[in-house]
Amino acid sequence: MAGNACWGVELGAGAIKAVKLVRDGDGVKVVDFAILPHKKVLSMPEVDEKEAKRAALGAFVSQVDLNKAKLAISVAGHSAFARFAKLPPVEASKIPDIVKFEAVQQIPFPIDDVQWDYQTFVRPDQPDEVEVGIFAITTEKCMEKLAKWQDVGRMPEVLTLSPLAAYNAVAFDQGFTEQTPGTVILDIGTTSTDLIIAEGGRIWIRTFPIGGHNFTEALISTFNLSYSKAEKLKKEAETASAARHVLQALRPVFTDLAQDVQRSIGYYQSLHRNAKLTRVIGLGATFNLPGLRKFLSQQLGIEVTRLEGFQRIKMDGERNTELQANAMSLATATGLALQGLDMEVIAANLVPAAVVRAAMWKQKTPWFMAAAGVGLAACGAMFIGWARDRASVSGGTPTIVEAARREAKVLKDQWQTFEGEFRPDTRAIAAMGLLDDRSTFAKITDDFGQIMNAIQSAIRPLPDQPPEQAATRVTLREFSTDYAYGAASAAGGDRGEAPVAPVGVDGAAGAGGEAKPRIRVTMRLQMAMTDREAEAFLRDTVRKWLETNAKRPDIGYEYDVSSFKLEKVGRDVVGQASIPQPPGGGGGGPAQPPDAPPRGGPAPGAPTGSVDQLAPLPPAPPVAPPGTNLSTYGVTFEAILTKPAQRGQEAQS
Secondary structure (H helix, E strand, C coil), rough: CCHHHHEEEEECEEEEEEEEEECCCCCCEEEEEEEEEECCCCCCCCCCCHHHHHHHHHHHHCCCCCCCCEEEEEEEEEHCCCEEECCCCHHHHHHHHHHHHHHHHHHCCCHHHHEEEEEEEECCEEEEEEEEEEEEEEEEHHHHHHHHHHCCCCCHHHEHHHHHHHHHHHHHHHCCCCCCCEEEEEECCCCEEEEEEEEEEEEEEEECCHHHHHHHHHHHHHHHHHHHHHHHHHHHCCCCCCHHHHHHHHHHEEEEEEEHHHHEEEEEHCCCCCCCCEEEEEEEEHHHCCCHHHHHHEEEEEEEECCCEEEEEECCCCCCHHHHHHHHHHHHHHHHHHHHHHCCCCCCCCCHHHHHHHHHHHHCHHHHHHHHHHHHHHHHHHHHHHHHHHHHHHHCCCCCHHHHHHHHHHHHHHHHCCCCCCCCCCCHHHHHHHHHHHHHHHHHHHHHHHHHHHHHHHCCCCCCCCCHHHHHEEEEEEEEEEEEECCCCCCCCCCCCCCCCCCCCCCEEEECCCCEEEEEEEEEEEEECCCHHHHHHHHHHHHHHHCCCCCCCCCEEEEEEEEEEEEEEEEEEECCCCECCCCCCCCCCCCCCCCCCCCCCCCCCCCCCCCCCCCCCCCCCCCCCCCEEEEEEEEEEEEEEEEHHHHHHHHHH
């Protein structure tokens, strides 16, 4: 089933848009789709984009069934690179070498620091003239994208550029061939616009920073509205009582958009003198703005339409009407799903090969579980370890990598020794069981919200401070998790060494004394309190919550209270330079810079599957007065997983 079905998921600034396709003869059929708007548009200045995306993704995976299907995701055009070049006449066997040379010249990063792929284009009337499209993303951004999905237990098989996915959808649905008239596909997103030119069997793309957000900002500036009211007015512009004034406010953005499109088309035609572009197809909800198509058509001098519905892509039942009504918004997700089913036109895939191989192991039968252990260990070294220990890579091989290599060698030797026997690797089974249980990380994230609420509730206002301002004395700086199978607990030993089961903790070890998998939770809090007061407060409040909620029926894990660690990791004085502090005994790992990406923690997701029902994060505090002492503390504790271990035992029976 997995090879016959694929979810295409676009995690945009306005919403998550997803489509599940299955093969249907020579075509495809939609079996499910979803559009989940974010609570707030991610382009709003007060929104933490990374955390909002993690929360939205957690809600998404709790609402849809991602099992037994491939997964294809996208990266925004402005976050990637697309370069095009003509190749000299060479033998077909030499094209890969020529393309790599072009990639080195065209990509503005060292080639070893990017993930890249390419596609060649040959016109039927000019078979000796080969063009190449080179598509790339930095390895850092690639891993950040994949980490969000790793956190919720899935690993995408496909990662490609959004404009390529949009083109694949339109080309498949409308049956593009080399003889199709020159077409401009204009996909207006929330923060940027992708322009794709399809002409003569080749494509060319450009992304520029104008999107639906700019139209909203124009209304905010003109009418002095809040962001949410401006968004509402934009959607209701045609029926608004002051429709003429609304359209006048939007006209400058119309003009900017048209000028960027004109410049892009002009540049393409300067490269391809004989190119004839006859139409524009609009994608994205912004194309619902009244007057936009007419304005663009007048400025460009060519026909402008929008994707009113799919021609070849349909869904059985009543939801087909809803699907067709949202075709403009679902095109990218549809193109992603098509590529996952190998029914694409442009096949560029930026998922690292090592990650793909590791994902393939997960799909093997139980007889390959021991070998899957090797794959998981290798994946941990290349992916999880890279994301978590990025800072240490430049100074030598990280400890986590060396540990994973050692474990992989041991597992490989065990497999070779017992080859021919069915002896499943219980550790691999446990790990895979964790990946299959989407609710684990969502529940832990909900627990984290409860802990933050307990902290806020326990803070007492200062004598001269209003009670409602008491909560502003603590700020969340970081929340991350780490899957720690086979690693020592925070109560003893370094990561990557032999597991150390804390004394007096029930269920710390499985049968034969083998440690159970763990989730290591790390919180990083900044507190406007005296150091002594802050340390005592955090130790008492967090530890009390852990003790109260250590064991709960049917939750799938229990908290190891003895693993609780508290350390001061930094101090700032408002208005002065940061004053770093040495770690106070280990256990929580080194503090990460405030602007560094999360170290492989899971995406927040509520067990109920609703973003609004997630445990709320504390509001951002007002700016503290100069001279205020802000101390930062790292809080670390671990959850012992019981559900994956149970699955491993069941697999053996």
